[in-house]
Amino acid sequence: MAEPVTADRSHNSIAPGCHWVFGYGSLIYKVDFPFLQRIEASICGWERRFWQGSHDHRGTPDAPGRVVTLMPAPAVICKGVAYLIDQNVFEHLDHREKNGYRQHRVDIRLGSAEPPVPGVVYVAPEDNPAFLGPATSAELAAHIAGAMGPSGSNHDYLLKLADALHALNARDPHVEELAALVRELIHQA
Template sequence: MGDFWVFGYGSLIWRPGFAHTRTERARLNGYHRSLCVHSHVHRGTPERPGLVLGLDRGGSCVGLAFNVPGDLREEVLAYLRERELVTNVYLERVLPIRLASGDGVPAVCYVVDRNHRQYAGSLGEGEAARIVHGAVGQSGANEDYVLSAVEHLEALGIRDHWMEKVARLVREPSSSLV
């Protein structure tokens, strides 16, 4: 089989962890980046879950697409499945994306399973910030995860107004978040 594309919208953008020959800005239509997954391990606990990113239905999402050589297909897919499908809150899909060059290509994407118990649903900025505030898991504070995600997106020139608003609320928590 030939080369294939992987679409990254969150940590895959700044830490893909797999070999690829090209990276290009891309847009996925029909899904948006959202803090819609309850984290019970890495950024929270079962008693005090945090939130991590998922691709949820509706809108569009700008991220990065990674071109992977066909001879690495099995290796890269095994790595991605181990990384992304630990609790099966994400579903592996091949969806059409639009590269910055204008080309439309199919890409491996990981979208949230709305029927999974970890799906947090569609949250407003304030509610998301309230859940994130104070949540801590094995990988650290949930606030650090959100702020880092926004910093990485901004460094790449990717604007996500919803995430930026959540980050502002996390940085300057009011008494209503505590």
Template structure:
């Protein structure tokens, strides 16, 4: 049986399961957003971290866990490797999504100003480590496969700015 899984977050750098092949590409009409709460890996129930989920966004592209247990939806999408392609490289690729419906996804945090998301990421830490490590690993992994995500870059820059500010004040970083 062949099954493709689209990794748009930590699956990019830390699959956590054996796989036979890896293909770099994107899905259409979705974007990566830090709207999903993490109460079991990058935060706690008392102070959730923020991890990525997908949201529908016409014209956008999104490049490329027990972790997925906090994501309430599975979808099957078309996967492209060439921006000019009309026909997908692979159809029926499985992707986990945290929906914005708080009734079925109690960990959904929703959108917030970039500065607020950055502050939360700076302070959140869970069993898998600091939330900022998740963000910085995602930024690095995306750059390594040749994909720059403006939201991830802007957020990482703001987190670095806040960490630098905290360091200058003599606060623990």
């Protein structure tokens, strides 16, 4: 089980071989890797979108699910969680995020600390083979409500993310709208 989010202010000086990683999707609630510290965090200039296909976790190669990636969005603040990890944890994270995600360097604001610290975030860019792209909210919700993969239902991924963001008091209108639509579709089924 993950340790509680902490507000340790010693994050500006980290040990050699340690790195900050920003989690904005399942890395918030599915912590299957060791970490040294976990803290509420944010990055600027990015927003979550359910535009990435999941062929290996929340869908299949023939029927991919939809999971979040980040899209550039000037002046938008994306809230999530940052983890201080040892370098060797990247092997696990690279495997977990293999379906189109790439490491991207980013400045991470840890809690309300100034200044931000350098870190890594996994982003699935538009040029990756699993990118599904935008759709209407109704289309996204229907897709998510019906997809299933080896890691479980696609709607479970969405609803766990919505609950995790709510627990962090991190408003995300895109996730909130999709969660409401998917809950309605599940209730109607």
